[in-house]
Amino acid sequence: MATELGPTSVKPPASGGTPIHHGPKGVGEDNKILSQGKWASWLLAPTIIALGIVIVYPIISAIVMSLQKDAGLDPATGLFTAGGPAGIQNYVNWIGQQCAAPGGGTVACPPGTLGGQFWSATATTFFFTIVTVTFETVLGFWMAMIMARTFKGRSMVRAAVLVPWAIPTAVTAQLWLFIFAFEGIANKLFNASILWTGSEWPAKWAVIIADTWKTTPFMALLILAGLQMIPADVYEAAKVDGATAWQRFRMITLPLVKPALMVAILFRTLDALRMFDLPYILTQGANNTTTLSILVINQIRQGFNSAAALSTITFIIIFLVAFIFVRFLGANVVEQSGATGKGKK
Amino acid sequence: MTSATATELRARQDKGRKTAQNREKWAQGRTYISAAVILIWCLAPAYWMVVTAFREVGFTYDTSILPTHVTMDNFATAFDTSFGNRFGQALLNSVIIGTVVTVISLVIGVFAAYALARLNFRFKFLVLGFILGASMFPGVALITPLFQLFTNIGWMGTYQALIIPNISFVLPLTVYTLTSFFREMPWELEESARVDGCTQGQAFRKVIMPLAAPAIFTTAILAFISSWNEFLIASQLSNEATQPVTVAIASFAGAQPNQIPYTAIMAAGTIVTIPLVILVLVLQRKIIAGLTAGAVK
Structure with missing residues (x-):
């Protein structure tokens, strides 16, 4: 029955990740690998060095900065105070939402200051991430299932989904700002008079809807690539065995598409956690739509070192989420992206 | 008697074939409806951008779906x-x-x-x-x-x-x-x-x-x-x-x-x-x- 068609009995075509041996095996094989290693390190060196300069150096630099005090005027004495080592004080301040008090020490940040927004920004970031990724997964899966069918005009649909993806996020934000304007088309269509960017929930929904529109196509295409790797005869066999459509979906489609799906969800999640452009342009972070990225940007001009601490916290949060995905949810990114490339035609 | 059964049988077969065909048609129809929904969802906002780009400033909030008050001024x-x-x-x-x-x-x-x-x-x-x-x-x-x-x-x-x-x-x-x-x-x-x-x-x-x-x-x-x-x-x-x-x-x-x-x-x-x-x-x-x-x- 359908249950026998477990994920183990069907293997997608050999993944491109497997090492390719070429040339005669046997004598000299070890030497060959050795010389290939040398070749590889020369070929990889420019990329590794470039990424070292543009990524590794800033990370280390940010960590060093985050352990320094921000230079500035002491609010109590009005005198300029130099920076100097701060230990983990910047981190403690963000997490405890503490601000420097006049005359030394810290007090709870007054409402409205950047220092008092850490937890609300974290909550907003995770709220946006969970809601948008859920919507995009469900919608994207549905779109992928449709695009996987054979029908006239299928290539037109596949082309159409690339349109939202190709529009820059900054343009998308302005476009949706116009759609959600008070006299705009959204209010007109739904016969409503909502000030979309004027209060908390409409503003949040505006961001969510715009983000879902913009990024669902990417999700759909990744899932579609996964769906196309499932051999058609598996479905035929299940049909012959009398499996219903729902059984085929649950027993074949889901388990076989799961690796591609997990990678797609991982990518979108990491992307959503650093969400910046949409809320920054659409709502300027007002009405509780400030994400962690927006908070970092707002902090930069008020103190580099404190901003560096916050950006490091953001980085650690994203890293931890990625780690959980790869370690516990089985998103095998490296192997999977090799495999998707292979199966896609 | 026998011929009657044969016709009956054929009629039943025809009916069966027809329901299968209908089901097939219905499935195709649903696919097309879904495809249309995807097309509209993906293209409508982009279309709105282009239509508005060609609309006179005074009619910014005109909500007619087709292009109206067309002008090239906005590009200037x-x-x-x-x-x-x-x-x-x-x-x-x-x-x-x-x-x-x-x-x-x-x-x-x-x-x-x-x-x-x-x-x-x-x-x-x-x-x-x-x-x-x-x-x-x-x-x-x-x-x-x-x-x-x-x-x-x-x-x-x-x-x-x-x-x-x-x-x-x-x-x-x-x-x-x-x-x-x-x-x-x-x-x-x-x-x-x-x-x-x-x-x-x-x-x-x-x-x-x-x-x-x-x-x-x-x-x-x-x-x-x-x-x-x-x-x-x-x-x-x-x-x-x-x-x-x-x-x-x-x-x-x-x-x-x-x-x-x-x-x-x-x-x-x-x-x-x-x-x-x-x-x-x-x-x-x-x-x-x-x-x-x-x-x-």
Whole structure:
């Protein structure tokens, strides 16, 4: 029955990740690998060095900065105070939402200051991430299932989904700002008079809807690539065995598409956690739509070192989420992206 | 009696065939309805942008679905510099930044991709993991140290200050996409070239590079698009003279300070988007393959 068609009995075509041996095996094989290693390190060196300069150096630099005090005027004495080592004080301040008090020490940040927004920004970031990724997964899966069918005009649909993806996020934000304007088309269509960017929930929904529109196509295409790797005869066999459509979906489609799906969800999640452009342009972070990225940007001009601490916290949060995905949810990114490339035609 | 049963049987069979056909038709119909819903969902907002771009300012909030009060004025307004907008300059800036970033990333990345796709070496998965991790790296984690560094060395608002950070996400994307394209290429030809006496380097230049051209072209487009769309870093490190289109559009000013010039913004958005959309639609198959292979936005 359908249950026998477990994920183990069907293997997608050999993944491109497997090492390719070429040339005669046997004598000299070890030497060959050795010389290939040398070749590889020369070929990889420019990329590794470039990424070292543009990524590794800033990370280390940010960590060093985050352990320094921000230079500035002491609010109590009005005198300029130099920076100097701060230990983990910047981190403690963000997490405890503490601000420097006049005359030394810290007090709870007054409402409205950047220092008092850490937890609300974290909550907003995770709220946006969970809601948008859920919507995009469900919608994207549905779109992928449709695009996987054979029908006239299928290539037109596949082309159409690339349109939202190709529009820059900054343009998308302005476009949706116009759609959600008070006299705009959204209010007109739904016969409503909502000030979309004027209060908390409409503003949040505006961001969510715009983000879902913009990024669902990417999700759909990744899932579609996964769906196309499932051999058609598996479905035929299940049909012959009398499996219903729902059984085929649950027993074949889901388990076989799961690796591609997990990678797609991982990518979108990491992307959503650093969400910046949409809320920054659409709502300027007002009405509780400030994400962690927006908070970092707002902090930069008020103190580099404190901003560096916050950006490091953001980085650690994203890293931890990625780690959980790869370690516990089985998103095998490296192997999977090799495999998707292979199966896609 | 017998003939009656035969007719009855045939009638029943016909009926059965008809229900099967109906079910098939119904399934097809549902597919088409779903496809139409996807088309409308994806295209309607973009369509609205274009329609508004061609609408007279006085009718900004006209909500008729078909084009009305058609004019080209908004495109002139978009390029008008009298309200402090520098859209033309911004377009040029985006082209400069995108081109330089793409060329650098391709020149460096093509070697790495070749190694990752073709050679056997230790730590291959580690390197792949590092490059993939780099592409998922949050921009905000780079911005603070770069902001301070570029302020200190007087690079704020320069082109190099906008190009260098973009390499951090365009280069990993390039390597990743090219690697998966390279894995699918007919490498037997390289073997034959080597049998004919080419060195590995010659085989790469003379046989593989021409074969790889379409893959490289697709990757270049994906790289250019991701640089073209960048906003966060540019919004902080550029100035009025070097800002790219995304920053210019996000801060587009109108004649009245408290009135957003939507029609001009939509015209600017249309100019920024249409060439990319056409390119993407023409190269649809390749782009989708590259997008899902590299699996990076």
